Amino acid sequence: MADTELKELDFEHAYQELEAIVDRMERGEQSLEQSLSDFERGVVLMKHCHGVLRDAEQKVEILVKDNNGLFSTEPFDERND
Numbered sequence: 001m002a003d004t005e006l007k008e009l010d011f012e013h014a015y016q017e018l019e020a021i022v023d024r025m026e027r028g029e030q031s032l033e034q035s036l037s038d039f040e041r042g043v044v045l046m047k048h049c050h051g052v053l054r055d056a057e058q059k060v061e062i063l064v065k066d067n068n069g070l071f072s073t074e075p076f077d078e079r080n081d
Helices: 003-008 011-027 032-063
Strands: none
Touching: 011 032
């Protein structure tokens, strides 16, 4: 996949493809060549997903910056209030 195609791939689709690769590899039914190809693709997808998450984290940090230029962080609470 070309770099431009990868950049246009959203996180959810990249993650779904990565999960499918992991499932195939865990079944162990592929040839060595298919496994290597999937592994290479998985590494690319993992790096892409990590980059998307890192960028999102940076955007959130910018949004929560206080007036003194310091960040205030709070733990994420998954409660349904």
